[in-house]
Amino acid sequence: xxxxxxxxxxxxxxxxxxxxxxxxxxxxxxxxxxxxxxxxxxxxxxxxxxxxxxxxxxxxxxxxxxxxxxxxxxxxxxxxxxxxxxxxxxxxxxxxxxxxxxxxxxxxxxxxxxxxxxxxxxxxxxxxxxxxxxxxxxxxxxxxxxxxxxx
Amino acid sequence: xxxxxxxxxxxxxxxxxxxxxxxxxxxxxxxxxxxxxxxxxxxxxxxxxxxxxxxxxxxxxxxxxxxxxxxxxxxxxxxxxxxxxxxxxxxxxxxxxxxxxxxxxxxxxxxxxxxxxxxxxxxxxxxxxxxxxxxxxxxxxxxxxxxxxxxxxxxxxxxxxxxxxxxxxxxxxxxxxxxxxxxxxxxxxxxxxxxxxxxxxxxxxxxxxxxxxxxxxxxxxxxxxxxxxxxxxxxxxxxxxxxxxxxxxxxxxxxxxxxxxxxxxxxxxx
Numbered sequence: 001x002x003x004x005x006x007x008x009x010x011x012x013x014x015x016x017x018x019x020x021x022x023x024x025x026x027x028x029x030x031x032x033x034x035x036x037x038x039x040x041x042x043x044x045x046x047x048x049x050x051x052x053x054x055x056x057x058x059x060x061x062x063x064x065x066x067x068x069x070x071x072x073x074x075x076x077x078x079x080x081x082x083x084x085x086x087x088x089x090x091x092x093x094x095x096x097x098x099x100x101x102x103x104x105x106x107x108x109x110x111x112x113x114x115x116x117x118x119x120x121x122x123x124x125x126x127x128x129x130x131x132x133x134x135x136x137x138x139x140x141x142x143x144x145x146x147x148x149x150x151x
Numbered sequence: 152x153x154x155x156x157x158x159x160x161x162x163x164x165x166x167x168x169x170x171x172x173x174x175x176x177x178x179x180x181x182x183x184x185x186x187x188x189x190x191x192x193x194x195x196x197x198x199x200x201x202x203x204x205x206x207x208x209x210x211x212x213x214x215x216x217x218x219x220x221x222x223x224x225x226x227x228x229x230x231x232x233x234x235x236x237x238x239x240x241x242x243x244x245x246x247x248x249x250x251x252x253x254x255x256x257x258x259x260x261x262x263x264x265x266x267x268x269x270x271x272x273x274x275x276x277x278x279x280x281x282x283x284x285x286x287x288x289x290x291x292x293x294x295x296x297x298x299x300x301x302x303x304x305x306x307x308x309x310x311x312x313x314x315x316x317x318x319x320x321x322x323x324x325x326x327x328x329x330x331x332x333x334x335x336x337x338x339x340x341x342x343x344x345x346x347x348x349x350x351x352x353x354x355x356x357x358x359x360x361x362x363x364x365x366x367x368x369x370x371x372x373x374x375x376x377x378x379x380x381x382x383x384x385x386x387x388x389x390x391x392x393x394x395x396x397x398x399x400x401x402x403x404x405x406x407x408x409x410x411x412x413x414x415x416x417x418x419x420x421x
Contacts, residue, residue: 077272085278093282110282114275118385121272126392128268 002059003130006069009123013073014052016116020080021045023109027099030091041083041090048076066130073124080117178336180241181329185350187237188324191230192357199226213362220359221300224309224412227358231313231320238320238328252327254396265399269389270406276381287374294361294371296411296420306416314409318401325351326390327397344387352380 024031024042032040055072058064084091093110100106199222200215208215242249257265284293291297301309325347333343356372363370386400393399414420 081274085274093278097282097286111279114279114381117275118272118381118388121268121275122385122388122392125265125268125272125389129392129394 003066006059006066006127006130007056009073009119009126010052010056010069013076013116013119013123014049016112016119017045017048017076019112020116023096023112027096027109029095029099045079045083065134066127070124070127070131073120073127077117077120077124080113080120084113084117178332181332184234184237184241184324184328185354188230188234189354189357191233192354193360195226195229196220196223196358196360213365216360216362217298220295220298220361222305223295223359224299224313224415225301225305228308228313228316230358231316234320234324235316238324241328249323252323253398253401254327255394257396257398261396262398262402265393265396266402266406268393269386269400269403272389273382273385273403273407276385279381280378283374283378287370292420293374293378294368295359295375296415298359298361299415310409310412310416314405314412317408318405322386322397322401322404326387326400330387330390340391344391348380348383348387351383352376355379 025035028035030040030042032038032042034043051072055064055068059069083089084093093113096110096113097103097106100109196216196219200219203215203219208218238249238252241247242252288294329350330343330347333346334340337343337346353376356376361368361371386404389400390397411420
């Protein structure tokens with residue numbers, strides 16, 4: 001059974017991720033392979049697109065459920081937060097805010113990033129709830145095995 | 152553990168779910184509730200300032216408003232008590248229950264786990280707010296914290312009682328009462344949620360009232376609304392994501408606001 005909201009949230013997160021990568025391209029700081037010869041967090045972050053495409057195909061085929069998406073969204077939120085907001089952030093907010101003229105564009109790009117991470121986190125919470133509800137539903141509908149069957 | 156009936160997977164999360172009472176009254180109740188909160192914020196601050204002027208404590212209205220602002224985390228209790236009174240009146244009128252406003256049944260561990268999720272999801276809002284504060288006030292403590300100056304007993308009240316009252320009143324008013332009524336009236340949950348977030352943020356511009364250049368400090372008011380906006384947007388989105396369960400959001404907010412009040416009381420801020 002496929003959840004329409006899960007699909008929408010996944011597409012929204014993918015679009016926001018694309019927008020953030022576009023921001024990297026415009027600023028041309030904190031970028032890596034294939035734009036430079038350096039493999040770094042930027043390069044690693046590009047893995048999200050094949051993960052999303054594979055995940056959507058697997059979800060459609062019933063191979064993965066909301067639990068998988070909760071891990072992808074939650075992992076994404078953790079990764080982007082660590083890279084941008086963490087104590088050892090490789091790309092702190094200043095690298096975005098101080099690289100645009102006029103400054104309002106920097107705030108727009110930073111606001112986009114904040115919204116992107118929030119969307120990932122909220123999506124992960126939603127998917128976790130969905131996963132839990134499906135587990136509960138499966139437990140209720142599962143036929144009893146062995147116990148109480150008269151011999 | 153109490154089992155809840157899972158909604159259909161095809162059913163949008165924004166639709167009323169089992170355990171959530173349908174809205175009995177119109178948008179008028181929402182206007183009354185928000186209007187009461189704003190009127191109370193302004194009334195309490197201006198009223199207390201007026202009393203101090205009458206008592207001859209300070210010379211000008213501006214000075215006395217700034218002086219009263221030091222108590223905003225304490226007199227917030229009056230606003231929240233007023234809010235609870237209006238919610239109680241609406242519930243009696245509509246034959247509803249306070250528990251019904253909090254959403255479907257939620258076990259203690261669900262509240263705890265949900266609260267952790269809410270706190271984690273609030274990190275981007277914290278970062279945005281910190282950057283905005285840095286851009287407007289540099290390294291200085293933001294004015295709403297810098298002005299707080301109360302005796303120890305009032306600090307204890309501000310840490311133990313006020314954050315609890317705030318959780319019982321504020322999110323319940325906006326997400327439990329105002330949002331469902333707007334959704335029903337507008338028929339578009341995203342529009343209703345956007346209005347709630349904007350109005351909720353705008354309410355924050357009313358407290359504390361600070362003065363600058365002989366008038367209300369509008370730059371601070373705008374900063375105040377802007378700095379809380381991402382928090383309120385996050386919590387409103389989480390309200391939907393959690394299946395309209397308010398308790399995890401209330402618990403997380405209580406931890407967040409209580410910790411801020413405690414840090415202020417202990418002199419750890421600034």
